[in-house]
């Protein structure tokens with residue numbers, strides 16, 4: 001299909017479903033050598049098998065499991081050129097005063113600590129390899145740039161992803177590691193289905209919030225992540241690439 005990522009060793013987290021799965025398919029079609037990580041072993045193994053990729057069951061909240069995912073990419077392909085830190089969770093729920101402490105902790109652990117652990121282990125590898133360097137994309141959200149009623153923990157977690165992205169980009173800009181994020185609007189994945197609960201009116205309302213008049217498709221986020229990981233984006237770092245059908249232009 002293309003050669004935007006020809007020969008690059010790339011790790012994708014949350015690769016069993018939705019945006020991560022679409023990214024695995026697109027990156028593979030563009031020449032990447034993939035290591036896929038997810039907590040969902042059956043789903044992740046199926047995606048990896050179809051693409052001839054490596055798979056590791058890994059929970060991004062566990063440092064040793066993230067370290068093992070990076071190590072598998074290096075064992076398989078000799079180095080780590082890129083990473084798409086995409087695993088994440090959300091819950092559309094109640095106003096903040098009714099929020100549950102356990103749910104807040106869960107969202108923060110996966111969306112924030114998970115991305116932090118991925119950055120930590122990936123950057124260490126990228127600095128240590130020869131030739132050194134690499135590119136990293138974190139999945140944030142439009143909820144990382146604006147408030148998101150009924151999703152306060154999610155909005156806080158995605159603002160934190162933006163903060164991690166900018167800071168890591170600044171710290172490693174001179175050392176050959178680029179770090180950016182993608183900020184999707186609402187994308188048709190199991191995460192969206194969880195929010196709409198199969199209510200087609202809810203999906204219509206969500207679609208209307210996007211000036212383009214529809215929700216996004218996972219492939220449209222994968223394409224943005226691929227560009228940021230590719231050499232075509234060689235002068236881009238610390239950037240939040242909004243892919244939202246115009247939602248945040250209003």
Ligand SMILES: NC(=O)c1ccc[n+]([C@@H]2O[C@H](COP(=O)([O-])OP(=O)(O)OC[C@H]3O[C@@H](n4cnc5c(N)ncnc54)[C@H](O)[C@@H]3O)[C@@H](O)[C@H]2O)c1
Pocket residue numbers: 013014015016017018019020037038039040043058059060061086087088089090110114139140141142183184185186187188189190191192
């Ligand atoms: N779908 C949307 O509307 C939307 C919008 C903006 C941002 N996002 C973000 O995109 C990313 C992907 O979401 P999606 O819509 O594809 O959702 P999804 O639920 O389809 O996929 C998420 C994947 O992450 C995996 N995962 C969850 N917790 C994990 C953990 N602790 N360790 C490893 N893997 C774990 C799941 O098993 C699943 O395969 C998330 O970070 C999400 O916040 C989604």
